[in-house]
Amino acid sequence: MDLELCNILEKIKNDLKSSEAYLSLIDSETLMNESSEVKALSEKMKEDLDEYNRLINEYSENDYRVKEAQKALQSSKNALYSHPLVKNYLLYYRGYQNELDKINEEVISPLKTNLCQKKH
Numbered sequence: 145m146d147l148e149l150c151n152i153l154e155k156i157k158n159d160l161k162s163s164e165a166y167l168s169l170i171d172s173e174t175l176m177n178e179s180s181e182v183k184a185l186s187e188k189m190k191e192d193l194d195e196y197n198r199l200i201n202e203y204s205e206n207d208y209r210v211k212e213a214q215k216a217l218q219s220s221k222n223a224l225y226s227h228p229l230v231k232n233y234l235l236y237y238r239g240y241q242n243e244l245d246k247i248n249e250e251v252i253s254p255l256k257t258n259l260c261q262k263k264h
Contacts, residue, residue: 149255156247156251160243160244160247163240163243165236165239165240165243166240168236168239168240169233169236169237169239169240172229172232172233172235172236173233175229175232175233176229176230176232176233179227179229181227181229182224182227182229182230185220185223185224185227185230186224188220188223188224189217189220189221189223189224191220192213192216192217192219192220192221193217195213195216195217196210196213196214196216196217199213200213
């Protein structure tokens with residue numbers, strides 16, 4: 145039983161790694177990570193986040209400096225997440241995650257339930 149189960153799980157893993165959803169995700173991730181625009185937007189968001197965190201530790205959340213930093217952070221986050229390469233990556237990520245969730249729901253969870261019941 146264990147060997148058969150291992151073979152089934154290995155096939156699922158290989159099928160996932162060769163699926164269109166996974167390959168599209170990897171391609172979009174590569175394009176996104178190689179983009180100088182995305183890198184710059186990401187760095188700007190990180191800087192704005194660091195500044196916000198610094199200010200929130202020094203001042204009240206109602207302080208105008210914190211509010212300005214929060215607006216800057218939201219603006220840089222929106223700029224990053226609205227970039228076409230990031231949007232495309234997130235689209236493929238959600239699609240692949242949906243595949244994983246479906247496999248978990250339809251295969252892994254019932255299998256786990258059956259194995260646990262047999263052991264008790």
